């Protein structure tokens with residue numbers, strides 16, 4: 219019972235607001251005459267649809283399917299499978315589709331409890347964006363009215379304080395940060411509801427702040443002082459990420475356009491990702507750092523041994539030469555017994571290195587996998603996909619969104635944490651392959667993945 223309650227709260231808190239806002243935006247965009255806005259609406263509908271599926275929310279599913287069909291037709295996308303699904307849903311007898319909710323309604327959950335949980339705003343992370351900007355990320359969006367800034371100056375004693383009071387909760391008692399232009403930066407829980415940040419220095423410092431969504435950015439103007447970047451050593455529990463660059467050694471993976479090899483490209487991108495994640499305060503391990511062969515099942519074993527919070531397997535896709543101009547884009551897979559229709563080719567390529575014996579053992583593990591872990595991996599995949607595209611699109615407009623798919627990938631089997639396989643692109647596609655070996659493109663991809671990881675932990679601490 220308690221589990222069900224937690225389950226429901228979790229999903230309502232996580233998705234309720236996102237869905238209504240996104241849905242509104244999608245409805246507006248779907249009526250637009252601009253193609254890019256219709257594409258945006260289509261993607262929005264699809265993302266909410268996946269979430270609605272996870273929530274077993276038939277009503278929302280129907281809304282999204284109608285939206286997908288309408289926008290899909292405008293974009294000349296094949297929508298027949300959506301039409302079939304919508305028809306099935308409409309024919310479904312109006313069974314009680316939400317058993318969880320029904321159960322809870324009977325028990326009459328006090329409304330107060332729900333509110334206090336959903337309105338509690340927790341500080342999730344603090345980091346220096348650069349030498350001047352400190353970014354605080356919270357568990358939900360902050361309103362301007364929830365922030366109060368004031369100064370306390372004592373010119374005689376040369377003590378200058380700028381204080382920020384925010385309606386939020388700190389996970390530990392106090393925390394101090396360092397910055398060269400400020401003597402002290404202290405964070406503490408001022409009272410039950412208020413988080414206080416104090417900047418103390420011996421000269422006046424100009425500060426500006428900006429609220430955007432769930433982030434508060436405080437900018438210190440440098441004036442004529444030289445600022446030095448000092449990483450924060452916050453004593454918050456550091457998340458552990460295992461990055462798994464696919465293939466290696468005698469297994470070169472896919473060989474694509476101009477004989478570019480998957481094992482080399484994915485290692486380059488993985489190393490960039492590692493550096494960014496380390497800078498952001500994560501503990502990162504790699505299943506390989508050089509061009510050496512690592513058995514598939516050793517990769518997840520390694521992640522389990524390191525007690526990783528996430529497992530990211532990095533791969534590149536490819537198709538035979540005659541089709542090379544047809545297939546491109548980023549696809550993210552999570553482990554599931556159910557396979558998406560379009561997962562077949564990728565499955566064949568990435569599952570090659572496995573014997574029949576191992577297969578049957580893994581099949582058993584696969585079927586024991588919990589529903590929650592599949593959900594978590596699915597959510598991670600969505601965050602990664604959205605953030606990778608957001609990072610790449612401004613510069614590489616025609617990057618294709620291959621979407622989030624599922625399938626029984628052996629490299630993910632046995633992972634005790636959310637695990638995904640990222641196909642960073644088709645190494646067989648002439649344009650995409652050229653980008654994939656380009657360091658600027660690799661860096662943008664790595665930033666996108668890191669943003670996705672941040673986003674995932676912001677919602678699932």
Ligand SMILES: [Zn+2]
Pocket residue numbers: 464465471472480533534567568
């Ligand atoms: Zn691969």
